[in-house]
Amino acid sequence: MEKLKFEPLSIQRASAQIEKTIKEAILAGTLKAGDRLPTEKEMASQFSVSLVTLREALRALETSGLIKKRKGQRRGIFISEIDNESIKASLVHFLNFKDLSSQHLYEVRKIIEPSAIKLAVQNITLGEIQKLEENVSYCEEKLNRMEPSIDEKDFFDLDKRNNEFHRVIGDSTHNPILSLTLDYVFDFITGCETAFLVSDIEYSIENVKDHRNILECLKQKNAERCEQEMILHLKRLDEYLMEVKNRTHRSGDNDGTQ
Numbered sequence: 001m002e003k004l005k006f007e008p009l010s011i012q013r014a015s016a017q018i019e020k021t022i023k024e025a026i027l028a029g030t031l032k033a034g035d036r037l038p039t040e041k042e043m044a045s046q047f048s049v050s051l052v053t054l055r056e057a058l059r060a061l062e063t064s065g066l067i068k069k070r071k072g073q074r075r076g077i078f079i080s081e082i083d084n085e086s087i088k089a090s091l092v093h094f095l096n097f098k099d100l101s102s103q104h105l106y107e108v109r110k111i112i113e114p115s116a117i118k119l120a121v122q123n124i125t126l127g128e129i130q131k132l133e134e135n136v137s138y139c140e141e142k143l144n145r146m147e148p149s150i151d152e153k154d155f156f157d158l159d160k161r162n163n164e165f166h167r168v169i170g171d172s173t174h175n176p177i178l179s180l181t182l183d184y185v186f187d188f189i190t191g192c193e194t195a196f197l198v199s200d201i202e203y204s205i206e207n208v209k210d211h212r213n214i215l216e217c218l219k220q221k222n223a224e225r226c227e228q229e230m231i232l233h234l235k236r237l238d239e240y241l242m243e244v245k246n247r248t249h250r251s252g253d254n255d256g257t258q
Contacts, residue, residue: 014049018057026066026079037067037077105189106241110234112181113166114227116173117214121223124172132215135165139208147201155199162207163190169214203240210236 025031037043044054058077061067068080139161146154163186170182197203210233217225 013053014047015053015056015060018043018047018049018054019060022057022061023064023066031079033079033081035079037079040077103241105185106234106238108181108185110231110238112178112185113169113234114230116175116178116182117169117218117226117230118223119173119175119178120169121218121221121226123174124218128168128172129215129219131168132165132211132218135161135168136208136211136215139204140212143201143205143208147205150199150201150204152199155197155201155204156193158204158208159193159197160190162204162211165211197244206236206240207233 022031022037031037038046040051040054040058044051047054058067058069062069065080068078070076070078139158142154142158143150150158167183167186170179173179210229214226214229214233217229
């Protein structure tokens with residue numbers, strides 16, 4: 001008979017236990033946004049740990065956006081308001097250690113956005129339709145004034161507006177998980193595009209045309225057409241990005257041979 005072996009017990013560090021205790025109190029609603037925690041000295045005494053251990057737990061909670069330390073007259077340690085920005089900050093800390101590329105972001109978009117817009121058809125409000133109309137009209141008018149060329153400043157202003165169009169669609173699903181996901185994806189896309197996109201008026205024109213088509217389908221409450229238009233739009237973007245990537249690669253090769 002084979003000799004029985006026991007696995008070593010997994011004992012959490014004291015700082016991890018403190019972090020978990022405070023986090024659970026926040027999630028349970030025992031601690032609410034704006035509540036002041038005891039001082040570091042008081043908490044260290046209550047948990048029967050050193051100040052070093054207590055501060056390690058507090059650093060983790062602060063990085064997660066769950067608490068905030070204030071200085072000045074109202075100094076102290078407070079429970080943070082949990083919102084999209086604090087959640088996104090936590091995700092940024094995580095993904096900064098990953099090999100994230102623009103292709104990863106567009107793969108996520110191709111999976112999420114066609115389904116998201118079908119949900120938006122069901123839930124979008126007149127106010128959100130108006131936001132999209134103002135967005136597209138602004139871009140159309142700006143392009144009409146600029147053709148046949150575009151400078152870098154105007155190009156990236158239009159690109160920012162184009163990304164905002166998709167954020168509004170995310171919000172109009174009225175699904176907080178979808179909204180947060182798309183908001184977060186577009187935060188990363190903005191950084192990536194600033195690094196590799198070059199001014200191209202044809203790209204801007206096609207983007208805005210696609211958005212006008214999508215908006216008209218939303219107004220008509222045509223879910224299937226909205227989905228099809230979004231798929232075509234994302235396919236066109238993907239093709240353009242591949243073209244830019246290949247153009248940059250060829251340019252790099254040419255530079256290397258001169």
